[in-house]
Amino acid sequence: MTQGNYKSSVGLCETQPATAEGIRALLGGSEDLTCRWAVPNLLVGLQLARQQPVQTLVLDKGFGQQAVISALTELRESMPDVGTIVWGNSMNEAEALRLLQAGARGLLRKTADLATILTCIRAVSDGATWMEDCVFRDTTRHERPSRNDLTMREQQVLGLVEQGMKNKEIALELGIRPGTVKIHLKHIFEKTGVHGRYGLALNGMRIRGVIPVQPAVGYSPLA
Incomplete structure (x- = not known):
């Protein structure tokens, strides 16, 4: 992951200033991660990603799905080495599939606990793909x-x-x-036991190991 005093850098595009400061503080207390910059504007964030490159970029889904997908597409084409995490107050299977297809490497809900947030950022910083289990509507179906x-x-x-x-x-x-x-x-x-074509596509990606689904602490399945 990291060696010596090296810290993996994170950029943050977040619509809510208080949330951005919370993530800054969380990363500031980490030994291996650092928030290089945080901005409340998606276009400014993309510009900064080019001017002040980071290993991981966290995008707020609150900017709007189409805007985020366009940003993911641009990042995938011009900055493929940047691992992008999309997080939001809610996330359904259809949105998750579109975001993954657009190039997201991490999917996370804002209700995740602090340890889960750090785990996701570290995994994506290491080049892995990471998604919370709660993105699936029926989390029990994997045992079927x-x-x-x-x-x-x-x-x-x-x-x-x-x-x-x-x-x-x-x-x-x-x-x-x-x-x-x-x-x-x-x-x-x-x-x-999977209901809906988006769920089938996501479940197929999970089974193939494309997205190692990770359980999160303290969440309730999406309705």
């Missing part, structure tokens, strides 16, 4: 039967869903009717 119970056709449909394909595209790819795709999805939901 695996996808081994799926038929070959259901596995094909699942694989295409995980690639982000819609029902009509899946039907065209497999040479079946869209209505048949819906039936297969119903069976997939029942067998995996």
Whole structure:
């Protein structure tokens, strides 16, 4: 992670000044992390990321999903070495999937405890991808039967869903009717315990190890 007196630098784009100061103080008490700068403006943050590079950038989802996704895309293309964490007061599966696809390497809720926040920042600073388990609506479903119970056709449909394909595209790819795709999805939901195509895509990423899902202390599952 870090060696000697070296500290991994963090940039913060946060809409709430009090929250920004809290994160500054948290990182200030860390032996291996330091907040290099904190700004309440996303465009200014992107400019600073170019002028005063950091290992990790924390973006507030409060700037708006489209603005954050655009920022992630720009960072991925122009500063691929920067590990970006998106955090917010809430996070659902659809948002999580879009953010990960746009280039986010960390997803975190603002209700996370201080230890979880530090763990996330350290993991992303080390080049890993990190996401709280509470992003999933049903956190108990990971203990349910695996996808081994799926038929070959259901596995094909699942694989295409995980690639982000819609029902009509899946039907065209497999040479079946869209209505048949819906039936297969119903069976997939029942067998995996995952409800919703966004959940399927996220769960697939988790199973493949793309996003090692981490449990958090002191949270309640999203509704």
